[in-house]
Amino acid sequence: MCRIYGYFDGETVDRDVLHAVAQGMRHGGPDEQTVHVGDAWALGNNRLAVQGIAHGHQPYVLGDMTCVFNGEIYNHRELRAELASHGYRFEGDCDGDVLLPLYELHGDAFVKRLEGMFAIAIVDRRGEPCLKLYNDHAGMKSLYYYLSGDGRRLCFASELRALSRFPDFPDAIDPLAVDRYLGGKAVWGPGTVHTKVHTLVPGATLRFAGGRLTLTHTPLEPAEVAWPDGEPGLTAAAGLLDELLRHELTRMLDADVPVCVITSGGLDSSYLTALAGETVPDLASFNIAYRGDWPADERHFAEEVAAHCGTRHHQVLIDPKDFPGIIDRFISHLDQPNNAPHSLSTFALFEAIHEAGFKVALTGDGADELFGGYARYVKAARDDSATWHRGYQDVMAASGTATLARLYTPDHLARVMSAGGHFADRSGDELARRARAGDHDKLETLLRYDQSERFPYYILRRVDHLSMAHAVEARIPFLQPAVMRFAHALPTGLKVVGDTVKAPVAEAARRWIPESIINRPKQPFTLPIAAMIKPGEAVHDMIGDLLLGPDPGYGAFVRRDAVRELFRMQSERPDAHTAEVLWSLLMLETWLSARNLRP
Incomplete structure (x- = not known):
């Protein structure tokens, strides 16, 4: 797992600039910093050493091809054996070693062979020299890019804040991005908050050569489900899903550093905790909660799961009076405004995981979006x-x-x-x-739309940036290609059965976790902001100070008198809707202040 950056063609970029770009995201790759500078191009890498630690140095070089890579390839051992049969030889056990040999054999189609998460950059000097960027099928790893003003050079990086250290970074804010943020709770790709900066969308391949940029997309190939009795059924679907996840976990738990699991107390993370506990002796689990008595507190469910699975449980508690300081810290790592209140919890949780000595954590993200888990x-x-x-x-x-x-x-x-x-x-x-x-029925259309349009930017960008802020790699079993293909192949009548949402996951988990976890009402993993934005609470005071202060940045978009009225309403009669609007504006204002930006 790493942070990557670079440029291709056009005017040469000074090494001091490249160093500044690397330093801008060193938190995500503190173990080793390297850069390979060529003729009017460079590829750089900040490494978080997780796999093949002794030999996994980047960039990778094979003939006239050079590569840097952020992510993990979980089927690298199978690929390594296959490539060895073609005459390739490897030293060490780093997953990234397979990338250039595989690319040499298969060209752009090599990404179809990769199972894991990745953002990859390759400079290929065979024939017309070009830069190629690749993103995984789900968009788990971020990659941002822009073209120079003359269109001759492309610059890219894993984080916008680092990318902005290139001297010609186009930092003008797109005012319409504010409406995209408030209308989607995050800035959905491929655009960003900056008018001329883009993000690589899930499953994309970008080619840049001679000032020409070409984007293509590699969709997941459909799966053929081998139903045990020849007919789809919930019990069979649950059995097949369980088999898939156990297979994925055997590979995802394979690391040269300790691996832990995030146990929220909900169905998905509890199920993964139980499966991981079958493989990892003395598995460590982590849960986060807030000091005091707050709505939607799940810590007792997490404790029940941890006791049932025999994990070494870590209960992380944060104090609401400390929230303003946490907000100021996590907002600097969110490259774009994101209204998810649990960004605060996510940031603090990964900080605790890092402090406990872990570099890898399993998360349960993605199950809701694949199997219809939301009402x-x-x-x-x-x-x-x-x-x-x-x-x-x-x-x-x-x-x-x-x-x-x-x-x-x-x-x-x-x-x-x-x-x-x-x-x-x-x-x-x-x-x-x-x-x-009519490509899919209505429910499946909703799921696919969410997976491609909202999920990568509202959830996965947050998970990627806030975990890597503390040098922790978040691994997501539900988003592996085999699991996603299986979910896409399932009839929606097996995803939602009567009033049971996410039915295959619930049925698969039944043999592993207590019925009390399976049958309890679904609670979102979030911050109870309606209860926390009221007089006497630290977040309420922070909102009053920032949003009602002199010359707020949001004032170019939102009427200050309307915000003042919202604050009065929330102070007198707290409610969830008003709280969410105020929280969203707080995130926007804090983000603008952290970047010292004004429209």
């Missing part, structure tokens, strides 16, 4: 009204478009409307268009 999917799928898509997207936004229209300044509202209307409305319309296209 909003079911409600929208069963809604036959003509405006179901608008209602669904309002749920996905920090606030509905009617409220946003009242919040925006007249100038910003005019800007949004002249650009085609609110992002939430436009994305909802796109969702409806896909549903009408």
Whole structure:
């Protein structure tokens, strides 16, 4: 696991600049920093040593090809054996060793052979010299890029903050990104908060040569499910899923450093905890909670799972009075505004994992998006009204478009409307268009749309950046190619059975974890902001100081009098909707301040 960066073609970049870019994300790769400088190109790497520690030095070089790599390839041993039969020889046991030989044999199609998570950069000097960037099928690892003003040079990095250290970084803020943020709770790709900076989307290949940029996409190939009795059924689906996850975990628990598991107390993480505990003796589990008595506290469920599985349990407790300081720290690692309240919890949890001596943590992310775990999917799928898509997207936004229209300044509202209307409305319309296209039934359309459009940017960017802020690699079993293919092949009637969402996961977990965990109502892993944004609480005071202070950055987009009214309402009668809008604006304002940016 690493952080990578580089440039290709155009004017040569000074080594001091490259060093500054590397230092901008050293937290994600503290073990070794290397850079290979060629003729008008460079590839750099900050290494977090996890696999093949003694020999896994980057960049990798094979003939006229050079490569840097961020991620983990879990099937590297099988690939290594296959490549050895073609005459390739390897020293050590680093997963990245297989990349260039595989690329030499298969070209761009080599990514179809990789099982894991990755962002890869290759400079290929055979024939016309070119730079190629690759991202995994789910978008687990981030990669940002931009073209120089003359279009001759492409620069890239794993983090926007590091990328901004290139001297010609186009730092102008896209004002429409604020509407995309408030309409989607994060800035969905391929655009970013910066007008001329982009992110590589899931499954993408970028080729840059001679000033020409080409983007292609490699979709996951569909799976053929071998049903035991020839017919789909929930019991069979659960058995096949269990077999897949146990296979994936045997590879994901293979590391040269200690591996732990995050146990929230919910179904997905509890199930993974039980499976990992079968393989790892004295498995360490981690849970985070808040001092005091707060809604949606899951620590007792996590403790029950830890006791059932026999893990060495770590209960991390953070004090709400410390939240302003944590917010100031985690916001500097979020490359773009993200309204997820549990960013605070995620940051503090990975910090505790790092302090306990772990470099790798398993997480349960992705199961809800693959197997239909949210009630909003079911409600929208069963809604036959003509405006179901608008209602669904309002749920996905920090606030509905009617409220946003009242919040925006007249100038910003005019800007949004002249650009085609609110992002939430436009994305909802796109969702409806896909549903009408009939490639999948309505529920599966909702799931696929979420997986490609929202999930990589709202959840996976947060997990990637906030784990690597503490030099911890987050491994995500549910997002491995075999599991995703299986989920895509399942009929939606097996994903949601009656009122049971995520039915195959619940059924598969039944033999591993207590029924009390399987049958309890679903709770989101989040911060109870409605209860925490009220007079006397530290976050309430922070919001008052920042959002009602002089000359706030958000003032270019949102009316200050409207924010003052929201704050008054929340202070007098706290409620979830008002709290979410205020929290979203707090994240925007804190992000602008951390970057010292003004529109």
